[in-house]
Amino acid sequence: xxxxxxxxxxxxxxxxxxxxxxxxxxxxxxxxxxxxxxxxxxxxxxxxxxxxxxxxxxxxxxxxxxxxxxxxxxxxxxxxxxxxxxxxxxxxxxxxxxxxxxxxxxxxxxxxxxxxxxxxx
Amino acid sequence: xxxxxxxxxxxxxxxxxxxxxxxxxxxxxxxxxxxxxxxxxxxxxxxxxxxxxxxxxxxxxxxxxxxxxxxxxxxxxxxxxxxxxxxxxxxxxxxxxxxxxxxxxxxxxxxxxxxxxxxxxxxxxxxxxxxxxxxxxxxxxxxxxxxxxxxxxxxxxxxxxxxxxxxxxxxxxxxxxxxxxxxxxxxxxxxxxxxxxxxxxxxxxxxxxxxxxxxxxxxxxxxxxxxxxxxxxxxxxxxxxxxxxxxxxxxxxxxxxxxxxxxxxxxxxxxxxxxxxxxxxxxxxxxxxxxxxxxxxxxxxxxxxxxxxxxxxxxxxxxxxxxxxxxxxxxxxxxxxxxxxxxx
Numbered sequence: 001x002x003x004x005x006x007x008x009x010x011x012x013x014x015x016x017x018x019x020x021x022x023x024x025x026x027x028x029x030x031x032x033x034x035x036x037x038x039x040x041x042x043x044x045x046x047x048x049x050x051x052x053x054x055x056x057x058x059x060x061x062x063x064x065x066x067x068x069x070x071x072x073x074x075x076x077x078x079x080x081x082x083x084x085x086x087x088x089x090x091x092x093x094x095x096x097x098x099x100x101x102x103x104x105x106x107x108x109x110x111x112x113x114x115x116x117x118x119x120x121x
Numbered sequence: 122x123x124x125x126x127x128x129x130x131x132x133x134x135x136x137x138x139x140x141x142x143x144x145x146x147x148x149x150x151x152x153x154x155x156x157x158x159x160x161x162x163x164x165x166x167x168x169x170x171x172x173x174x175x176x177x178x179x180x181x182x183x184x185x186x187x188x189x190x191x192x193x194x195x196x197x198x199x200x201x202x203x204x205x206x207x208x209x210x211x212x213x214x215x216x217x218x219x220x221x222x223x224x225x226x227x228x229x230x231x232x233x234x235x236x237x238x239x240x241x242x243x244x245x246x247x248x249x250x251x252x253x254x255x256x257x258x259x260x261x262x263x264x265x266x267x268x269x270x271x272x273x274x275x276x277x278x279x280x281x282x283x284x285x286x287x288x289x290x291x292x293x294x295x296x297x298x299x300x301x302x303x304x305x306x307x308x309x310x311x312x313x314x315x316x317x318x319x320x321x322x323x324x325x326x327x328x329x330x331x332x333x334x335x336x337x338x339x340x341x342x343x344x345x346x347x348x349x350x351x352x353x354x355x356x357x358x359x360x361x362x363x364x365x366x367x368x369x370x371x372x373x374x375x376x377x378x379x380x381x382x383x384x385x386x387x388x389x390x391x392x393x394x395x396x397x398x399x400x401x402x403x404x405x406x407x408x409x410x411x412x413x414x415x416x417x418x419x420x421x422x423x424x425x426x427x428x429x430x431x432x433x434x435x436x437x438x439x440x441x442x443x444x445x446x447x448x449x450x451x452x453x454x455x456x457x458x459x460x461x462x463x464x465x
Contacts, residue, residue: 003132007221007243008255010140015217018148019210019375022190026371029191039198041272042366051199052273061284064442068287071450075294078457079250082301091465098461102454109450118446120439 063117074105139242143220151381152182158427165431192370197270200367204269209368209375212262216382218255222248223389224310226399226412240412241310248309249297252390253290256345259379260286263354266376267364278363281438282347282354288445289344289351295453296338300394302460303327313398323397330460335395337449337456342387344445346380348426350433353441388422 041048081098085091112118156171156179163170171178196205226240245251260283267279301307303324304315316323325331344351355363365376392398396418399411436444 003129003136004243004245006133007136007140008218010137011144011218011221011242012214014140014144015214016210018144019213022375023206023371026190026192026194030193030370031191032193034193034195036198038195041197041199041270042274042361043272048272052271052276053268057276057280061280064284064288067446068291071291072287072294075291075298078295078298079301079307082298083305083307085302085461085464086305095461095465099458102458106451106454109446109454113447118442120442 060120067112067117070108071105074101077101135238136242140221143242144217147217147220147382147385148378150385151378152186154381154385154423155185156182157423158430161424161427162431165428186374189370189374194370194372195367197272197367199271201269201271204265205367206372208262208266208269209372209379210262211265212259213375213379213382215255215258215262216379216386219252219386220389222251222309223386224313224393224398226410226415229410229412244308244310247307249301249307249312249394252309252386253294253297256383256386257286257290259383262376262379263364266368270364270367272367274361274366275364278354278356278360278366281360282364285344285347285351285353285441285445288442289341289449292337292445292449292453293341293345295450295457296334296341297394299330299334299337299453299456299460300324302457302464303331309393309398313393313400316397317400319404320397320402323395323400323402325395330456330463331395333452333456334460335391337453338394339391340444340449342391343426343429344441346383346387348384349430350436351441352435353438356435384426385419385423388419388426391422392418 041052043049078098081094084094159181160170160178162168171181174180174184196202221242222245224239224241224244228237228239230236231238263286264279264283267275267277267282270276300312304312306312306315320326323331325335343349347354354360355365357363360366365373368376392415397414399415401407401409401411401414
């Protein structure tokens with residue numbers, strides 16, 4: 001059990017170490033010549049106006065994120081179902097059950113569609 | 122206190138060696154891939170591509186690497202310094218961590234120490250779920266990089282990128298479920314083994330649903346790795362360079378590295394899920410090692426992604442969302458029911 005998941009930790013460690021090593025190398029070799037207009041955010045060469053991080057974000061991104069949460073949880077329910085699908089004693093029962101589940105979700109998708117949550121104007 | 126026995130220690134050492142080898146290969150892979158991409162671009166557009174540095178421009182990637190290493194690393198004044206530094210790492214490490222679960226071939230005998238070694242780092246029984254989960258973590262690097270730069274182009278690029286990736290992740294998950302339904306396992310090793318025999322056992326040739334799943338997976342993956350025709354986050358016509366507008370030097374290189382590694386992992390996954398992994402396409406035994414078939418198929422798909430990049434124009438953002446939510450998801454829902462009906 002542990003031996004199956006230990007490699008993930010080792011991989012994250014090795015990859016981060018190599019990336020940090022590359023950053024350190026560039027820290028040693030790079031020239032440093034900062035001045036005010038170089039360090040200002042790029043805005044087509046004009047003086048930057050205001051702060052970008054004040055939170056002027058389109059609300060639509062948030063709607064997409066919520067729809068994603070719903071559908072991603074749905075796919076999680078489908079994974080164990082997909083593994084067990086060919087089990088003879090269960091298959092017909094769980095298949096009918098999944099039809100109902102998918103139809104309910106499809107109604108949800110149609111509702112979001114009709115309400116215009118998927119329109120991007 | 123429990124003392125681990127010698128075989129466990131050996132096992133851990135072996136895993137560490139494998140991890141280091143895979144990481145080294147992945148770190149070196151962008152060198153030939155950038156050269157190949159520019160050559161493919163050149164020849165598709167009836168140019169020569171890189172030519173000056175070395176024979177056929179072969180030394181060009183090394184020149185690029187030295188250049189990126191010696192570039193000044195600009196951190197904008199108003200940026201969040203800590204997040205700005207850590208974002209490239211957050212984008213890169215998950216792209217690498219995907220390869221823990223990837224099987225490259227079956228067991229082989231090492232000639233010198235006479236030990237049987239498996240050509241995968243870990244055979245997880247939830248492999249495909251792990252890959253979907255960990256590759257989704259790459260979004261954090263991109264959205265944090267876009268936010269921490271405190272530039273309008275970066276912010277919009279980061280937001281677009283995250284909205285695009287989560288939209289298409291749903292279709293990718295559905296395609297993965299389709300494969301799980303055909304193979305009845307979440308483990309990638311089992312999925313490859315279930316496609317053994319010949320060409321006709323590959324999931325792609327499970328008619329009529331195999332090609333549909335494969336198409337959904339490839340379209341979703343193109344969006345997931347931000348490549349043309351779905352490279353809206355880096356849409357240079359409207360957004361400068363998207364989420365990495367403010368990045369330069371090595372941090373920019375790490376974002377690029379993450380992108381290339383993600384492209385390799387998507388090619389590898391396409392091969393494993395739909396094209397039989399290391400299985401030979403012919404039913405007769407041939408004196409060719411399985412790893413050859415695996416690498417050949419992966420190289421073909423890497424070429425395929427480059428080919429797509431220089432053939433198709435870019436979609437608009439609303440078209441991108443329409444394809445993701447109004448075409449791919451309904452098609453996946455219907456295909457799941459058809460596949461289920463065929464399998465029971």
